[in-house]
Amino acid sequence: MSSPTEVSPLYQVLDAPAEPGAPPASPLPTPDLLRLYRGMVRIRTVDSRMLNLQRQGRIGFYGTATGEEAAVVGSGCAFEPRDWIFPALRQGGIALLRDYPLDLYVAQCVGNSADLLRGRQMPCHYSDRRIHFVSWSSVIATQLPHAVGAAMAARLRRDPVVCGAYLGDGATSEGDFHVAMNFAGVYRAPVVFVCQNNQFAISVPIERQTASAGIAVKAAAYGFEGVRVDGNDVLACYLATRKAVDKARAGGGPTLVEAVTYRRGGHSSSDDPSRYRDERVTEEWARRDPILRFRRWLEARGLWNDPEEERFQTEVKSAVDEAIRRVEAAPPVDPGSMFEDVFAEMPAQLRAQRREALGE
Amino acid sequence: MAILTVLQAVNAALKQEMRRDDRVVVLGEDVGKNGGVFRATEGLYDEFGSDRVLDTPLAESGIIGTAIGMALYGLRPVPEIQFLDFIYPAFDQIVNELAKFRYRSGGQYPAPVVIRSPYGGGIRGGHYHSQSSEAYFAHTPGLKVVIPSTPYDAKGLLASAIRDEDPVLFLEPKRIYRTVKAEVPDTEYTVPIGVARIAREGRSCSIFCYGAMVHVALEAAEKAKEKGTEVEVVDLRSLVPLDEEAVLASVRKTGRAVVLYEAPRTGGFGAEISALIAERALEYLEAPIVRVAGFDTPFPYTLEHVYMPDARRVLAAVDRVMNF
């Protein structure tokens, strides 16, 4: 059992020493390995393209997962398509893993008539019921009790569904986090909490967020297991989350997975991290880049090479560019749509307000 | 005198009060090293140190709950809630605790906390960076609700709030944080809480408003003048306590009332103003009261321009009361 003041060891796979002489064992079949790798490269590319759009004023806001791709993709791939994902700001990449079309991803950020959410939410608030990717608000930690409740409901219905509850390190300070952890423990809900500990909540470093040694240890107080994984090691993230998901599905209760990583960029497009942190540390973390690390690992096993890389990058870039082109060509949202979905049926008062807004 | 933005005026008031009274402490998310996400607390951490400027964990109930404890003990905490949209985790602490401490303890335990929070739309912030939820709080006895619309008032009212013996929710219209600039004295001054301001005098019709909407009203008033309508703009500045006399006096003078607020229309604070006028100045009215407000939908993202009251909608309301 880990102690609250002693940092528990990091679970790592990529850097684990290979048996001398023996061909390096692979923990996963090659297609799965490549899915992880491609998933990470895809987000990196999409993020950089979307951040550019934000800088050009073509979308209003954007939050990247740069440096955190292993945590997003490794954990995201560990859930099955039938599982439900309750994301936070940096898990848009998981939607893409679940075959959420790039057009919808871009359209949510642009907020025009191509957007499933009808231009109602700020960028990075993707949701799509078809892929069990639940709508989130910007309000930190509120999604966590929802994930637990959905998990309780799945079990009540005898569905073998696990819920993935995503959060940042900052979110662990909110009451809703503790409430969710407690309910999850009491009801042994089939939920896996994945905390991307990227060391910062906007400007506030993890040491100011909690006095415990990391996040994983908090699970002990709620009566279930917490694991601390190298969040820049995609295999560690995948295997640890997979184990937790399997355990939850088998009735073994919740797990808290802490992926220790680093937010390399600003908090969002409206933040300047040089105001509050030493960017030399950021450079150190850049040397532990999750994509480069895994690429080297794959290359050492002959599973990836430069031409493949080039082909894939070009493919993703042109897919994003085409999605942007198609989405930007769509008309703006219809002003009258603002009054829809407030209720299942529009009350008379709202119908009157709609007429007023449209000048009818 | 210096030309300050609303944001700089808030910052100036915080510095002034912290220098003046060492019981004043600032706490909240990102308010220290980062100087606040809008920079309202810039420079405070360097000047007053981490004992008096606390970067807190991300927990609004914790921020307000501990601020209450500090106030009970004798400090003058000025917590910041990063966006008013994020105040709800602290709603219980504010409504059931902060606002009622003095009363429930028979006056023994006052809790003079000033909660500062940027609020309102106009920055393309979508559902969760745009709300105007002042009505929930104005509905809570024991809590003052103060909203400046100019740099001068931002500094003077915040100073008054910090010196006040009661809890104050101090709402800062973030849309005009940087766009409204004016001369502000470098010297100490306060603006009394509970006194409205006539932002523009007129005889034809009154617009009652607060926060960023004051500037929308002024824009509409300027346009109405072209048609010979002299609009009076009354900036309430404080919802609780409300300067009822100022509202009634203006209605008695003009006989026409437009009530303007950006929050959803239903149950908004403007309904209270309308009721006040209907109850106490009905005989002066030449036309029914008209409300211009946000629509009864969640605050939208791309359709913000449709949602937010603008000068065009205000002018239409002025036309309606003028041509009744």
Ligand SMILES: Cc1ncc(C[n+]2csc(CCOP(=O)(O)OP(=O)(O)O)c2C)c(N)n1
């Ligand atoms: C309840 C609430 N309070 C404050 C905010 C403002 N805010 C947005 S993101 C953020 C930091 C989040 O940090 P963390 O949970 O670590 O996630 P990260 O963004 O680092 O991935 C804050 C304070 C918010 N969105 N919701």
